[in-house]
Amino acid sequence: MKNFSDKLKATFNHLLTLDPESRTKYLSDLNKSEPELENEIRTLLKAYESTEDFLELPSIAADTLHEEEIQNNSFIGKSIGPFKIIKEAGSGGMGIVYTGQRDDKEFEQQVAIKILRNGLTTEYLVKRFQKERQTLANLQHPNIAKLFDGGTTDDDLPYLIMEFIDGIPITEYCDEHNLNIKQRLKLFQSVCDAVQYAHQNLVVHRDIKPGNILVNKEGRPKLLDFGVAKLIDEESDLTKTRMWHLTPEYASPEQIKGENISTRSDIYSLGVLLYQLLSGYQPYLIKTASPFAISKIITEEKIKMPSEIHLNNEDSIDFEVKERSKKVSQQLKGDLDNIVLKAMHKDQTKRYISVQGFNNDIIRYLKGLPVAARKDTIAYRLSKFVKRHKVGVALFIISNIIIFSSIAAIIYQGKIAAEERDKTKIENKKFEKVNSFLQQMLSSVDPSEIGRDVKVYDILEKAANDVETELSDQPEIEASIRSTLGNTYVNLGEYDKGKSFLDKALSINENTFGMESEQTAQSLHDMGLYYDWVGDYKAADSLYDKSIKIFRKLLKQPTKSFAEVLNDHALIKMYYSDYDEAEKLFTEAIKIALSLYSEKNRNTAVFMNNLALNYLDAGNLDEAEKYFKKSLSTIIELLGENRPEVGSAYNNLAYLYMTKNELKLAEEYLHKSYQLKVNLKGKDHSDVGLALNNLGVINIRINNYVKAEKYLSEAIGQYKKSLALDHPYIALSQYWLGKVFLETNRLDKAEDLLRKSLETRIKKLPKDNKDIWRSKTELGICLFKNRKHKESETILVPTLEYYKTNFSEDNEQIKRLYDYTIKLYKTTGNSRKAEKYADQLAAFSQEKNIK
């Protein structure tokens, strides 16, 4: 056919160029060879002659048109199903919308009937109509225009019978009714409900804009026009259907770019809608037609915050707020700004994951709760918290101060106790974090004003619950809150609770930021602190180690967090008697602290204190004294004298002087420390325990056993209130009290306590820790005195050997062991052994020059 027509055309045209004579000849020749063609040509040529004016400049008589238009459309008056078409309600792009009334007098029902335009029956558009029908048929929601029926007319025009909505676009409605921000938000939430519902039914609307959201007379918004909607799992999602959005102002960047469109595109459009509802402006003013420019604007241009744009409203679209502008801006600033921005984030993955999440944030905003969208800080969350509980804040403040101080005290403990020292946990990090956590809650309250009420658990419980129920899309925040809560609980002795928060925080950080990230390093530190607190130093050690390794790897500049974990690790090293390593770590921590702040900073003071302790343990008393004094003066200068940290510093100095055997000075400082603690926290407080412990010990030294017993018993009592029963602190005091009983011949009591102490120490400490062996020594002696010779032997002898091998410089203790071993063997009648050991002792004494 094609060839024929080509030939036909060509021949025809050729003939037109010929004069009539040649033409006739050509035709007669052609008649012989191709009669069919000749016939065609001939008739065409004939027709052509009459076409001079044919098809030239057509015009239409206006009156003819007029008549047509009056009739408008032949549909009016016609029936479709049980409905009669009344009048035209409007015309959309694809079809005309009529109002229809139910015909059969069964009941009153007004509907909207949308019929595809007669001239637009292209395959594609018909399909679109059908698609809309299918989509709507499945959606039943109070805020989505209902579909009742669909079909095709006699002229094969597809139609839809829908819920009639007598309303106006949502933006207009808000303006006409002068709705305030809250009311607008509520209205918006209904729209969110509708969209969420659609999403749940796997439908993405793709064309959300004010024109498609009508609010009826009852004030109910209805979502319309699912004409471009798409089923989420449709295959064609994979093919690039670059459907240009008809209203680029509402189109998401991915729609503009023709990328994959998902429910998040709807969220974007909802964000734009919200922007407009709140501020009265559209976020983008697109004044260009160039697709390139539009694309650039939508995908790259940063929009002004709704609160900002309000401030310069010379040409407001809808809102008549020249006067109210400032006030509105104030309301929008902060949370609402951030909610809108989050919904409109150019990066899909950074938007709300679901409309539900979007809606939830609005709910939170309306309730005065922290929103997920806000770039979060703990301060922000807590300021919200304080705002919400304006009435009860005073109480909270008081109780917070208690905790604040107690935590400060607990973590800034001086290292005390006689020869046996216990490891001071200068867990600065905890302090800092909890410090800021609480401090912000307290705003400007001076923590040294205290009361006795402890209601902080209520606050914590609330906060803990909040984390559970308000799981936000921001893992950073969640992890951070969980960490803080975890640390706080641990500080207060709620170890299990604390650990569970810390566990979760660690796993969130690992998953969100990776195994080798700062956040994970921080969490590892936190976990380490937990173990530190419960006395599992082995676990703490390895966790700190891991944390430090990560920090070293990641950090270009040393940070406060890094210094803190160095400090904590150093403390462990110190506990393990690795003084050199500890010194290195402390020194590094101090260096960092000095570079970050200056000499007069709490952290610096703390690290110095610890370094001093290290020197003390290592036997370098002069350096120790130097740093203790430095630390103390720093604290007093920074914070004043009535501070728990000062009390701890006193403790440390007391201990130093004890070691130097300047007992009077020692007791002086101990008492100062104890007094301070009592002043600050009241007698019943747990960290008074260490002070008591030390007072007990020092009294043993000066042989005041009565006082010693009193203090030590009190100490244990205190500890048991807040520490785990198998905490090394308790073991320490049990050891000392046991010793008191031993000295005062209350052997059963002594045995009981010493056993307990040893048990704990074996459980919690590394095998080569001196405390274990000290406990063993005393227990062995006690057993001997209590006539439990067999058992005594099993303990004393190996202990002696161990001391000789590992603590060979501890002459006094070794001698003591020898003495009792010999006594033991003498008493049990094992003279041979008694002699053996006597000889050894002699040799030992000579070697060491003791008598």
Next chain:
Amino acid sequence: MNHDISHNVTLLLNQVSNGNELALDSILPLVYNELRKISSKYLRDEYRHHTLQTTELVHEAYIKLIGSNSLSWESRAHFYGIAARSMRQILVDYARKRKSQKRGSGLTNITLDKAAQNFINIDENILDLNDALEKLEGIEERSSKIVELRFFSGLSIDETAEILKVSPATIKRDWNFAKAWLYREISQN
């Protein structure tokens, strides 16, 4: 709203140029509606006795829809093609409705009488032409397109040549052929 439409149509047209044919279908209703709107403007009483040139309508639609935006020639081509198609459809619609309402409308004069200021009566003429054009479309696509562009959009030979990117001579030849063919077709019925 005006502002919106002109962007949209331009965008869509450019899309079409970029190969997105679905955009065509989105443009169609826009153009169609616009043309109808424009047409109906002339239905007020004062215009009753005026005649409308379809070219004027299309031109007006162009301004409304494209405004001062610049279009590539491709886009312009698409526009006119679409406008022509729309215009044709509108006229056919009118004719059909009118036909269904009037019985025995009788006017069969197809030839245009210049003296009568180029009136055509819209009833069977247009419908016949429409049918014939459809037939031609099946045989000789370019020719029928040229007729559409020239007759419904009112483009000149040169303009049509530019739109279809062929030489004016080619346009002329096709035009001649089409006219002959259509005339023959119509008169045979």
